[in-house]
Amino acid sequence: MLRQCANVNIRALAGRNAARWERNMRFTIVFALAVLGLMAGLHKPASAQAAKSGLDKLYVINCGEGHATDKSRWSPGIDVGQPFDVVDNCYLMHHVQGGWFLWDTGVVDTVADMPNGAGGENGAPTWRKPKKLSAALAEIGVKPSDVRYVAISHTHPDHIGNVELFPQATLLVQKAEYEWPLPSGASRFKPEHPVQKLEGDDDVFGDGSAVILSTPGHTPGHQSLMVTLPKTGTVILSGDAVHFKSNWDNRRVPGTNFDKEKTLASMQRIADLMAQKHAQLWMNHDKAQAETIKFEPAFYE
């Protein structure tokens, strides 16, 4: 309830701030050279505007490493029989007013205790886990009970493995995903876990710094996350809307996928937002891209 109330006021403020920022930028470009001194007094510089984002830290956490024997599982007819390595990331964010927020929970921590890993059935990756999520949080200095919100991109096992490490955190999950039964007919979540069932996009902290994007297709209620940080700018965390770069570049949809047309529409939606927000796209499973990203204990600001 508090979160909802806060949203109303901060959302209205965010709209006003955006308009003011645009106005300021126009003035700055036209008059910067002539009236620099005056401008400094009247208009806040862009960096001060950006610092209004309430998110001050984003940690990327290694939440699993997978090896598959046939890349074409994700690109039907392409790269048939090619072995393929994937990463599996979790993302921990801190909001100045709102506290800790975890996006995706990775492969279940018990896999870290299995020397030969787990999984590998029917062409799915064999997962290994070099470090438990609980250990990564401890390194950062965060207790599971400090995490206020946990959002998951979707309910595949490599994304929901550690949801119950956070029994008190509010789950932010699309209603369509929450209500999607397992093949056995069982529920995908413990009924007692606090949850907010979303129907579409959701501005987590009400200030635009972390916006859950409804990107269905991979699963019925798949979602991605658009994060804006003061120094890093805007980053879209893909979930499994796309798995790796060549699939993104060629708009390829994996064989294991709920609705191909919706997946393609979600990819286009992400591309449109990237253009509009000058955003980066961080693809959750792309190993080559992960090698260019810093992992915890380092963080993005």
Ligand SMILES: [Zn+2]
């Ligand atoms: Zn998936």
